Each structure stands twice: as C-alpha cells, then as structure tokens.
Amino acid sequence: MYYQKSSEDTLLNLNVQASNGLTQDEAKKRLEENGPNTLVEKQRKTILQMFLAQLKDTMIYILFAAAAISVILHEITDAVIILSIVVINAVIGVVQESKAEAALEALKNLSSPTAMIRRNGKVMEISASELVAGDIVILEAGRIIPADLRLLQSVNLKVEESALTGESVPVDKDANFIAAGEMGIGDRINMAYSSTSVAYGRGEGVVVYTGMDTEIGKIASMLNESVEELTPLQKRLNDLGKLLGIVAIVIVAAMFGMALLQGRDIIEMLITAIALAVAAIPEGLTAVVTIVLALGVQRMVKVNTIVRKLPAVETLGAVSVVCSDKTGTLTQNKMTVTKIYLDNQTKDVTELSFDKNTVFVKGFVLCNDASTANNERIGDPTELALLDMGKLVNVTREGLEQTNPRINEQSFDSARKLMTTVHKEDSKVMSYTKGAMDILLGRCSKIYLNGEVTEITDQHKEDINTAASEMARGALRVLALGYKEDDDTANEENLTFVGLIGMIDPPRPEAKDSVRVLEQAGITTIMITGDHKDTALAIAKDLGIAENENQCITGSDLNELTQEQLNDRVRDLRVFARVSPEHKVMIVKAFKYNGSIVSMTGDGVNDAPSLKAADIGVAMGITGTDVAKGAADMVLTDDNFATIEKAVAEGRGIYHNIKKTVLFLLSSNFGEVISMFSAIAAGLASPLQSIHILWINLITDSLPGLALGVDPKDTDIMKAKPRDPNESLFAHGGLIFTVYNGFMIAALTLGAFLWSPIIHLNAEGMAVTLENIKWMLGQTLIVNGADYSIIEHAQTYAFTTLGVSQLFHAIGMRNYDKSLFKMKMFDNKSMIAAFIIGLALQIAVTEIPILTEVFETSQLSLKEWGNLILISMVPLLSHEIIVAGKNLFGKTA
Incomplete structure (x- = not known):
C-alpha cells in the first residue's frame, strides 16, 4: 500500500526520479506492458440480444406453446394474436433496457482527458490514457486527477473527493504523511485518486495505479461483475408460469385418459385436450402486467x-x-453556519446582527477568497458558508470590499491552519485572521467583548474551549476569528479574539x-x-x-x-x-x-x-x-429524500393493483378451464371454441385488468408493514378467492350452455337426461325458415355469460373488503370505460353478421340478453354478500 510508504520509497519502488520523470522509451515500454490508462468496458448487449433476453421467461414459453397449439388446431388468427402479444411485450422491455447500462460509459467520461506531467526533465501535456505507473503528474487548482497518485509535494493542496468518498468538503492533502497501518480512502491524505479534482493549491504526485487498478477502476469492476437479480414480482410470475405449465400438461394427460376410458376418437380428443390446455393459459397476463408497470412508470413521474x-x-x-x-x-450538500459564539454566548446564527456584531461579520466575510457574485458560487465550501452567513444580515464580500479594500494577505496554509487579510478601513487598517480554534486562540492576547477590548484571561480561554467542545460534540466544524488594528504586515501574533462559528452540512x-x-x-x-x-x-x-x-x-x-x-x-x-x-x-x-x-x-x-x-x-x-x-x-x-416516501407508496399501490389483476385473470381463466373440463368429462361437446377463449382472455379480460392496474392507491397504504418478499401472489386468502370465483364463473357458464338444449328438450316433451342433452346439442332445427344450430346457440350463451360475468367480477375486484357503494366508482373512470367497451364488444360479436360468422355465434334477442346479464351479475352480488358478512362478523366479534 503506497500510502504506507514514504515518497522516497515509492519513487524507488517505481524506479523513477521526481526531478526528471520517466524517459519516453521507458514510458512506451510500460504502456505496452500494462495497457492504457482507461477503464475496460463490459461488452454491451446488441438490440437483438436485448430482444432475445426478453423472451427468457416462463410465461413467454407458455405463450409460444399456445401459439404452436393454435397452429396445430389450424387457428392461425389465434396464433398471430398470441405472437403479437409476445413481440409487443419484448419491444417494451428493449426500449426500457436500451436506456440503461450506461454506468461504465459515464465512468469513462469522468476520466481526465489530459494530464500535465514531467518526462525527460521536461513538463508536457499528454492524453491521460497514455499515463503509466511512475509518471510524475503536476497538479493545480481545477485539474481532474488522471490516475491514482502518491503525492510527492503538496502546497495548500485540497482535493474534492465527495463523488468517491462522500466527504462533504475538500480534503487537505499532506505529501509528508505516512500511514502506520490500513485506513479508509478518505483518510489517506498522502494519496490523490483518479477522477477527483483539485479544489485548491498545487502539488505533484507519482502515478502508482492506472486504468482498472485505480479506485475508480475497482468500482467499474464491481459494476461489471454485478449480477442482475429477479425482482419479487418476476419471481412470483415465474413460479406462476411454471405452475400453469404443469396444469396444462396435467389437463392434456387427464383428457387423454378420459378419451381412452370413454372410447372416444383419440386424435379428436387429443386436439380438444390441447384446446383445453390453451384455456388454462391467461395469454394476456404478461402483456397486462407489463402495461400496468408501464402506466405505473408514468404515475411515478408525477412524484418526481x-x-x-x-x-x-x-x-x-x-x-x-x-x-x-x-x-x-x-x-x-451545502456547508452552513448554524451556531455562533461571541460576547461569551453561544447563539443560533439567526440571532446574528450586523449592527451589533459588526467586527464578527466583517472579519469572517472579508477574510475570504470565495465569491457568490452574479449568483455563481465559486470557492471553498467552508468559505461559501461564511458568505451565506453574511447574506443573512444583507452583507456581501464584494459590497464590503468597496469600502474596505484588501491591501495585504497571508493565504491559508495547512501547516499554519490560518488565513489573514488586511483591509483599509476609513483612516485605519484592520487585519482579520481566521482558522483553527486551538491555533488562533494561542496567538490571542486580547478579547473583544460587548464592543470593548480587554486582556484575555484563562477563564476566557476556558469558556471559549467549552463552547468549541460543545459545537464539536454536535458534529459542527469550528472556525475562530481574531483581528488586529494598525498593522498592515498581516502579522498573526498578539491578535484580539472575536468569536467562533460552527458549521455543518445540515439535514x-x-x-x-x-x-x-x-x-x-x-x-x-x-x-x-x-x-x-x-x-x-x-x-x-x-x-x-x-x-x-x-x-x-x-x-x-x-x-x-x-x-x-x-x-x-x-x-x-x-x-x-x-x-x-x-x-x-x-x-x-x-x-x-x-x-x-x-x-x-x-x-x-x-x-x-x-x-x-x-x-x-x-x-x-x-x-x-x-x-x-x-x-x-x-x-x-x-x-429529495422525501420523494422516496411517495415513491414507496406508489410502488406498494402498483403491486397491489398487479396482484388484483393477476387474481382476476386467473380466477376468470380457472372458470373457463373448469367449465370446459366438466362438460367434456361428462361426455358433452365443448361449451367454448378456442377463438371464444382467446377473445375473452385478450379483450374482455384485458380491459378490466388494465383498469384494475390503474386503480387509485389506498390512503392507508403507508400504515401497513412491507410485504414478505417470499409472499406468494395467493397469500392472504388469494388461492381460496381464486378457486371460489373460478368455480362460480364455471357454474354460470355451464348453466348458460345447458340452458338452450334443456329448453328445447322441454319443448319436445323429452326428459332432461345427460344422453338427451348430448343428442339435442347435435341437432339443427328449422326456426322461422332458417337453420338453428343448438350447439352454436348454446355456445353463444356460454360465451356471452363467461365474458359479461367477468366484467362484473372485475368491478368487485377493486376492493375485496368494501361494498360497491363505498368504492367511489368514479375514482376509477377506466373501470367504467372498460365495462362499457367490454360489453359493447361482446354484443358486437353476437349481433354483427360478419363477426358472428367469424366467431360462429348466434344472434340473441333482447329478452335473452336481459336474462344472460342477470345471470352474469352473480359474481358482483356474491361480492356484496361476502363483504356484508365480513362487516357483520367483524361487528359481532
């Protein structure tokens, strides 16, 4: 560790003389051996790689399987719809990711483009990328440090290291310091690090590390080595995708087994089983979740x-x-004076008065090299804080210097730890000195108290030390002020003590x-x-x-x-x-x-x-x-740290909405699976065609799903504890809720499917038996001179009931614990729009001739529509009954 070595040992170790530097030949040789002084960037993904990465998801694999199945079933339209969802989802992901992964590029931009060095005994400026270990670098104020240096000289040298260490103020550097053991970066005052900047003074250093071996290079390495982890939601959806994949396989196996037991046509039954597996997959889930997250991003912009x-x-x-x-x-990130000590009292800085504390204010403002003129803040943060203190009493350095011009000075020196400026003030000369309290107090022979100058006593010094200690315990940085009259030499002996200031980077x-x-x-x-x-x-x-x-x-x-x-x-x-x-x-x-x-x-x-x-x-x-x-x-x-609080609230609300959306889609799809599985297990024809399933999943499901995704967050959302990161999407009764609603929707769909054959069996005077229902479903009647397919009519009933019942189900999903009448329906206008649009689309596919041909549906009468809507309202009625039961049980308990 070079900070533990003397400058002489460092130069010896690097085989270089400070007065001459490296020769050009030696520098070229070292450059070839160790490479340029640049950061190695991890190879960035191409657009194609980012696109393919978006497809590495269990739900996406299932969607591909669904598309393949649709092709097998000769449902090319279905396959196109599914693949379109996959592509849209991947494109959204690529757009987001293409804006990311710029960290290393930004690190490279931080690097100094040029460096002032000494080679062959001559000072020259070269590209920072050509620096090698052993180069002698010359530092001056404003320069970005081009590599990690062991300092050889430091004259009032201060380095701004906040970006690297988090230190609030520039760090005083000392080339003569040698560390006795290991210490943190911020304490290595004999080192200067790549990408930090010289705030004050000058110096020289020898390059000890370049490129990826620098501290900034180590950070780049850590960024390169970091592994992207899945978020909790991604993990939950991955688990869900695997579960749905297993369910689909089980369904196909079960249906194939039933085909063997019932003696059905194996090939026909296998195709039906695959169609049923498609019903188990909520094709719109990935797209809906992605869109809900994207809409959430827009909501987050509103909270900065x-x-x-x-x-x-x-x-x-x-x-x-x-x-x-x-x-x-x-x-x-702005040093601020908060406490002052003068006239033997510690006060808040807001109690400062220029009229009463003229010498105190003048001294700290005039003994200062910083500037805030023209709204530009230039200079050391500590001195800028003193100028801000002056502004509190409407005093500026530029204003004071018009009547108190500087005629002499002693610049700050890290060895003296003092700074002195001499000013012409009317017919007299005033010399102001500021600096470290212990140093300055030792040079004071008098004290300024309540407008009078008296000899300083041990008691005075004890009081001053006590005040300084109290400020230090409050983590304040303490500066002292003294002055001297009628001496234009900037001499720092026999000063009159004025007071102290305590400053800090405030919360x-x-x-x-x-x-x-x-x-x-x-x-x-x-x-x-x-x-x-x-x-x-x-x-x-x-x-x-x-x-x-x-x-x-x-x-x-x-x-x-x-x-x-x-x-x-x-x-x-x-x-x-x-x-x-x-x-x-x-x-x-x-x-x-x-x-x-x-x-x-x-x-x-x-x-x-x-x-x-x-x-x-x-x-x-x-x-x-x-x-x-x-x-x-x-x-x-x-x-603003406070923005994090708002962002957390939005994040919680968005997750809650996503969970509602997922449970809504799964319970709806579970209803489809149960209704189809039950009918086929009973030997009946399928109550739904594959195009019906896709229509429900992609249109009637998706619009309410998106509306749930933008539901306003609960006002008490920040009073709850964070959810368990391992918590399932089905936690807190979610599984029971999904199964219950799935069975209810399935029962309504099957009831609607059987309604038409049962009515016609009654009209024919035939007994309502399973065999007669099977027979009736296969019949085509002549009604008003036109063919009337019983199976088509029954499937239309089932299709319509399934779609409309899910619309009503979505309304109740907004809040499991509140009645419809307490939900403030107009707070979510998207849900109202989704319900109206969904109902209109469902009517369209049963009433518009060209669409009825595509969807193989029958037109319905107004009375039929009325009956089906009443049946479809059952999920919302069930929601109200459950909520009423919860409220009643809660009050009773």
Missing part, C-alpha cells in the same frame, strides 16, 4: 421519480430497508418527516457515508435514524469483520461512517442476507456498486453523477 427498469416499480413497494447516502441525499428539512413515515410503514432507514463518525451520528440522531453510538460503526471496524460476522451484527446497526465502496456493497449484502428487500440511495461514483447490488438502486437526478444514474433502477428528479 424516473423509473429506468419496469420491474423496479413493484420492488420499491416491497422495500423494508432504505440504505441512504448522507451527503446530498439526507443532507443539503434536508423534509427528511426527518420522511424517516418517520417510513418507520411507520415498517421501513428502516440506514445512513451510509464516507464522512466522519461524529458528523454522521449527529445527523442521524437529528433525523431519528439512530439513538446512540452503539448503532454506529466505522469503515475501519468493518475491515475487522467478515461478511458472515456483519450479517449477524447488521440488524442492530443504523449508521455506517467512513466507509469505502466495497463496504457499501458488503452492507447491502448483509441486509439482503437477513431477508430484507434493500433500496440504496446515492449520488456519487462511490455509490454505484451498492446501487447495483441493492434490490433497487435510487440515484439523485440533480447532484447525482452519471455513473450513479446509470447504475440505478430509479432516479429522483428533485434529489
């Missing part, structure tokens, strides 16, 4: 959330742990409420940050994330733990401070090991691997790096 991958919508609804980065996510105002709401919803918020432990814990306590120090752990502590040990400890931890990207992935894995569905939020490059590793990664849209956005499943366009 962009979904990059469709399944992520429902995953967020199952989240039980939100691992959040601190800087810029839970906090504002977002709305984050505390969001943490509380998530807690009510059974969701634990975890803070993961590269910042210091005290700062992280203070913010966590303020937000209600943690209560005590025992719930906090640091990166150095994590280094001592194995993944298995962390798996055991993680349940009691809430704050992870001073962590590296590897630690973040380790933390996510630990929570997942304990059965949690984990969401990871973040905005920096350092968050990308954990965003990828989590069940759902949520990136910040404004401050987030392209790397984070590329690795995430979702992006918050307003960077």
Whole structure:
C-alpha cells in the first residue's frame, strides 16, 4: 500500500526520479506492458440480444406453446394474436433496457482527458490514457486527477473527493504523511485518486495505479461483475408460469385418459385436450402486467421519480430497508453556519446582527477568497458558508470590499491552519485572521467583548474551549476569528479574539418527516457515508435514524469483520461512517442476507456498486453523477429524500393493483378451464371454441385488468408493514378467492350452455337426461325458415355469460373488503370505460353478421340478453354478500 510508504520509497519502488520523470522509451515500454490508462468496458448487449433476453421467461414459453397449439388446431388468427402479444411485450422491455447500462460509459467520461506531467526533465501535456505507473503528474487548482497518485509535494493542496468518498468538503492533502497501518480512502491524505479534482493549491504526485487498478477502476469492476437479480414480482410470475405449465400438461394427460376410458376418437380428443390446455393459459397476463408497470412508470413521474427498469416499480413497494447516502441525499450538500459564539454566548446564527456584531461579520466575510457574485458560487465550501452567513444580515464580500479594500494577505496554509487579510478601513487598517480554534486562540492576547477590548484571561480561554467542545460534540466544524488594528504586515501574533462559528452540512428539512413515515410503514432507514463518525451520528440522531453510538460503526471496524460476522451484527446497526465502496456493497449484502428487500440511495461514483447490488438502486437526478444514474433502477428528479416516501407508496399501490389483476385473470381463466373440463368429462361437446377463449382472455379480460392496474392507491397504504418478499401472489386468502370465483364463473357458464338444449328438450316433451342433452346439442332445427344450430346457440350463451360475468367480477375486484357503494366508482373512470367497451364488444360479436360468422355465434334477442346479464351479475352480488358478512362478523366479534 503506497500510502504506507514514504515518497522516497515509492519513487524507488517505481524506479523513477521526481526531478526528471520517466524517459519516453521507458514510458512506451510500460504502456505496452500494462495497457492504457482507461477503464475496460463490459461488452454491451446488441438490440437483438436485448430482444432475445426478453423472451427468457416462463410465461413467454407458455405463450409460444399456445401459439404452436393454435397452429396445430389450424387457428392461425389465434396464433398471430398470441405472437403479437409476445413481440409487443419484448419491444417494451428493449426500449426500457436500451436506456440503461450506461454506468461504465459515464465512468469513462469522468476520466481526465489530459494530464500535465514531467518526462525527460521536461513538463508536457499528454492524453491521460497514455499515463503509466511512475509518471510524475503536476497538479493545480481545477485539474481532474488522471490516475491514482502518491503525492510527492503538496502546497495548500485540497482535493474534492465527495463523488468517491462522500466527504462533504475538500480534503487537505499532506505529501509528508505516512500511514502506520490500513485506513479508509478518505483518510489517506498522502494519496490523490483518479477522477477527483483539485479544489485548491498545487502539488505533484507519482502515478502508482492506472486504468482498472485505480479506485475508480475497482468500482467499474464491481459494476461489471454485478449480477442482475429477479425482482419479487418476476419471481412470483415465474413460479406462476411454471405452475400453469404443469396444469396444462396435467389437463392434456387427464383428457387423454378420459378419451381412452370413454372410447372416444383419440386424435379428436387429443386436439380438444390441447384446446383445453390453451384455456388454462391467461395469454394476456404478461402483456397486462407489463402495461400496468408501464402506466405505473408514468404515475411515478408525477412524484418526481424516473423509473429506468419496469420491474423496479413493484420492488420499491416491497422495500423494508432504505440504505441512504448522507451527503446530498439526507443532507443539503451545502456547508452552513448554524451556531455562533461571541460576547461569551453561544447563539443560533439567526440571532446574528450586523449592527451589533459588526467586527464578527466583517472579519469572517472579508477574510475570504470565495465569491457568490452574479449568483455563481465559486470557492471553498467552508468559505461559501461564511458568505451565506453574511447574506443573512444583507452583507456581501464584494459590497464590503468597496469600502474596505484588501491591501495585504497571508493565504491559508495547512501547516499554519490560518488565513489573514488586511483591509483599509476609513483612516485605519484592520487585519482579520481566521482558522483553527486551538491555533488562533494561542496567538490571542486580547478579547473583544460587548464592543470593548480587554486582556484575555484563562477563564476566557476556558469558556471559549467549552463552547468549541460543545459545537464539536454536535458534529459542527469550528472556525475562530481574531483581528488586529494598525498593522498592515498581516502579522498573526498578539491578535484580539472575536468569536467562533460552527458549521455543518445540515439535514434536508423534509427528511426527518420522511424517516418517520417510513418507520411507520415498517421501513428502516440506514445512513451510509464516507464522512466522519461524529458528523454522521449527529445527523442521524437529528433525523431519528439512530439513538446512540452503539448503532454506529466505522469503515475501519468493518475491515475487522467478515461478511458472515456483519450479517449477524447488521440488524442492530443504523449508521455506517467512513466507509469505502466495497463496504457499501458488503452492507447491502448483509441486509439482503437477513431477508430484507434493500433500496440504496446515492449520488456519487462511490455509490454505484451498492446501487447495483441493492434490490433497487435510487440515484439523485440533480447532484447525482452519471455513473450513479446509470447504475440505478430509479432516479429522483428533485434529489429529495422525501420523494422516496411517495415513491414507496406508489410502488406498494402498483403491486397491489398487479396482484388484483393477476387474481382476476386467473380466477376468470380457472372458470373457463373448469367449465370446459366438466362438460367434456361428462361426455358433452365443448361449451367454448378456442377463438371464444382467446377473445375473452385478450379483450374482455384485458380491459378490466388494465383498469384494475390503474386503480387509485389506498390512503392507508403507508400504515401497513412491507410485504414478505417470499409472499406468494395467493397469500392472504388469494388461492381460496381464486378457486371460489373460478368455480362460480364455471357454474354460470355451464348453466348458460345447458340452458338452450334443456329448453328445447322441454319443448319436445323429452326428459332432461345427460344422453338427451348430448343428442339435442347435435341437432339443427328449422326456426322461422332458417337453420338453428343448438350447439352454436348454446355456445353463444356460454360465451356471452363467461365474458359479461367477468366484467362484473372485475368491478368487485377493486376492493375485496368494501361494498360497491363505498368504492367511489368514479375514482376509477377506466373501470367504467372498460365495462362499457367490454360489453359493447361482446354484443358486437353476437349481433354483427360478419363477426358472428367469424366467431360462429348466434344472434340473441333482447329478452335473452336481459336474462344472460342477470345471470352474469352473480359474481358482483356474491361480492356484496361476502363483504356484508365480513362487516357483520367483524361487528359481532
């Protein structure tokens, strides 16, 4: 580890002299041996590969089987319809995926295009890709660091590392530092890392790692190695697809067995059995679920959330742990002065007054190199915070300098830890010094109290140290101010102490409420940050994330733990401070090991691997790096932690709607299977033709299914605990519900199918027996001079009843526990439209001549329609009876 070596040992190890650098020949040789200083990108999928990947799904395989079966049955139209569904579903998936997987490309864009180096004793600028280990790199403010460097020189050098470590402010670097042992990235102050930037000062460093060996390269490797996992819904639908496949095989086998027992024509019965298997497959399910998710994506946009991958919508609804980065996510990513100490009192910054505290305000604003002119924030975050403090009392540096021009200065130095500026002020000279409290206080001989200057005493110093300690315990960064009159030399001795300021990157105002709401919803918020432990814990306590120090752990502590040990400890931890990207992935894995569905939020490059590793990664849209956005499943366009709460609520509502849709489709298809199986088992003709089944599944089912998918979410949805990730779609009575409604729809369909032959048997004075019904179904009568097929009429009755009963069934499916009269029907106008359109389409296929020929249906009279609609209303009537029973039972209990 080069941060544990001296600069001399590092240069010796790399066989290079700092004064001359490498020779061009040696650099060329090393470039050939180790390769260019670039990130290796994982080969991206082609459009064809993405399209084929969408077809690797159990439900899709079943749809292919259904299409093949339709071809065997010479139902080419049916096969075209089914394959169209498959193609539409795959295209939607490709469109979503083609927008993703840009993380490595964004990482490459972060790399510095050029680097200033020394070779052959000459300074030159080359492409960063040509850098090799041993190159001497020259650093200056504004430069992006092109590779991982061991610093050789550092003059007031500060490096902005927030994207890599999560550190709120630029890090002071010290080339002379040598680490005694292992430490986190944020503490290696003698190193500078690729893709970070020089915020202040200058320096030199020797390249120790390039390309994929850099810290940024390690992140790229983790992104490459990550494996896409199935979401809970995908797992449930996969299981369902397998179950339906088994059911289809069992049906074919059972029907084939019945053919042998009943002595039927084997080939004819096999074709019928295959048709029955088609009925078991809800052809529209995959398409409906995909469309519901897509509509959910549009709803998420309204709560400032962009979904990059469709399944992520429902995953967020199952989240039980939100691992959040601190800087810029839970906090504002803006250093802010919150406390001041002057006149022997600690106050809130809002109590500051320019008239009463003129010297205090002038000193901190004038002793400053930052600028906020023209609404542009330029400079060190700490100094910008001081200018913001000035704005609270309507004071700007530019305004003050018009009457208090700077005439001398001593720049900040990391060794002195002080900065001094000298200003002309009317007829006198004022020198202001700011810096580290302990250093500055040691140079003060006087103190400014309530407008008067007196000799500083030990008691004064004790009071100042006490105030500084209280600020530090609150995780505030403390700066002190002193001044001197009538000395234009910028001398920093014999100063007059003025006061202290305490600053911090404060929590977002709305984050505390969001943490509380998530807690009510059974969701634990975890803070993961590269910042210091005290700062992280203070913010966590303020937000209600943690209560005590025992719930906090640091990166150095994590280094001592194995993944298995962390798996055991993680349940009691809430704050992870001073962590590296590897630690973040380790933390996510630990929570997942304990059965949690984990969401990871973040905005920096350092968050990308954990965003990828989590069940759902949520990136910040404004401050987030392209790397984070590329690795995430979702992006918050307003960077607001509170938006996560709204997104979770939407995710829960969407999953609930999908579950309602799935149960609705399955109970409807189960009704089709039972009605056909029962009729054929009894030796009767099939009550439905294959085209009838497809029409019901793709039209009458799908429209209400989509309407259920956009049902408004329950207002109490965030008061429930997260669902068990292993929970079946049939949990909480779903299986009983599906079977019950399936049998009810089957009974209504069979009753309608038998109605016509029974009426004609009665008209002929014949006994209603199974054999007579079979005989009558095979008859063609002459009615009003036209042929009247009994089987066609019976199938029309069954077809119509099945379709319309499912429309009524969908209305009741909106809420299992509420009466129709309490559902606020007009809240879901889509359901009203679906019912009207579905009924109109069903009427069309029985009344429009050209369609009756295609569907082989008979036209019905108004009286027949009235009777069939009354029969079809039974599922809704059943819903009302069950709800009334639940309410009555609940009140009685």
